[in-house]
Amino acid sequence: MQCLTKLSLIAFFAVTTPSVSGAQSIEGFRLGDDKIALQRLGVPSETKVDGAFTTLAYHGPDGIDINATYQKPSNRLVALQATWPKDAVGPSTGYGDLTFGKTTLSEIRSQMGSKGILYGSQSPVVTSAEGAINILSYFDVSGTDTVATFVTSIDSDEAATLKATFGADAYKNAPAAAKLRTISLSRREYLENSHGSKRTLDVGYRAISWTSKDTTSKHPAISLARIKPAQLPVFRTYSGPNNFPDFTGRDKEFSNFRTRITDGMSGGPSFAGEYSVIQIGCGTGCSFAYVGNNRTGQVFNVPVGGEDNMYLSLRYQLDSRLLVAQWADYDASKCYVQFFGFDDGEWSDLLKREVGSMDDCFKTIAQNVR
Known part of the structure; x- marks a missing residue:
């Protein structure tokens, strides 16, 4: 995918806050679980090995695609990802009122109060060769070393419509069109293997509070100079x-x-x-x-x-x-x-x-x- 210039949860948990045992989990799996827990998903459709890390892909329940990454030699899960692969409205994510294929980036930002974290070596907006746009939003999970990533997407037809309707202002209107496609949870150390450790926090940033009312990030904002041309x-x-x-x-x-x-x-x-x-x-x-x-x-x-x-x-x-x-x-x-x-x-x-x-x-x- 070609990087553009170009490029996300708190208030909505008041509606249906997940329990402590269910928080920070995807389809019942939690970071730190042994990889053996994945056996209930059956045989993986794909296996990718990258050094000490192995990622297994599955076609999960409700039509959701699941990726799980574990680290050797501990065999503990360090990243989990759930993706809704269809254009139609999908199932609930299990977190508050977030729904695959329905919840917009505007709604996520409004409820979060900010745009989240910008990683120094990762563009927050990427586009496919077909013209589809993916926007990545990152937030720490308060009191943990977990980073949540929310990917909202605009398909190529909708992107073309936005450009035709709003011209140069298309990206200003993109958040209302971008629909939730993927949720992932990663150990911060694992995520920073690919994204780098240089981060900048948006105005009003606060970490996700899934297990307590504390919404203060333990990671202070860094130098703005780390956003590089x-x-x-x-x-x-x-x-x-x-x-x-x-x-x-x-x-x-x-x-x-x-x-x-x-x-x-x-x-x-x-x-x-x-x-x-x-x-x-x-x-x-x-x-x-x-x-x-x-x-x-x-x-x-x-x-x-x-x-x-x-x-x-x-x-x-x-x-x-x-x-x-x-x-x-x-x-x-x-x-x-x-x-x-x-x-x-x-x-x-x-x-x-x-x-x-x-x-x-x-x-x-x-x-x-x-």
Whole structure:
């Protein structure tokens, strides 16, 4: 799967909170169980060996696919995963009101109060060659070394509909369309073998509380500088002639700023392989920005700017689809750094972090992201 820029549980457990014995389990299996417990699923459909770890795949009850990973020589389970492989609404997950094929990413984020954890070496949004999109959300389980992963998906047809309906704002509307497809539980040490140990927690992050009311994560937020442009590489760099917008047709909505946009694109691409970034002032401390495709001439809005995002600063580079924005919330008197991914004209909101008071927005992004 190709990484995009691009990219999740607490309140709903008040409805049907699993018992302590049932928490942190998938289809009745728990991390730490001996692999012999898997025998009740019958013969695995597939076996994969990766060093000391072996993953067994099964077709489980209710049409759910189950993957279980154990570690040698202990033969104890270190990861469990349940996936609903169909497009239709599936069975209950067994946790609160989460339902495969029905619960949306918007609902998960709303109930969690944040977007969870961003791993430094893993893009939270991936797409298949067919155009389906998977969004990965990670949360610690409070008081344990377990990390829960929730994968919500948008099939290729729905992704195409989103793009046709919302254009450059498609990813803003993606959370309402992405449906729960997979739940997995992993020992944190095992997960970090592939994801790395560098993590950043979203604004308002809290760990899942399955066994107590304590929702404070034992893992503090890390340096924002660990979100690297290399996580979102480009796959081509345009070096041909500059092609400017069609201000009488496709790009008519941007015609009021045709001179500024054309001038901003004249120097060639500087972002995401083939785009120019154009920032335009709108008063004291106020600005907004566009990105123009130097290959096609098409113009797109940058998702932050104007009076809602004062003192806007942007950081980006030609060989990455990552755009970092720093801006101030005047009413709250706070400064934020926000990370966006950009792919084929669509934005993905990856993470937002408060970095201090509004005065901190007079510092550079480099000063605040360290």
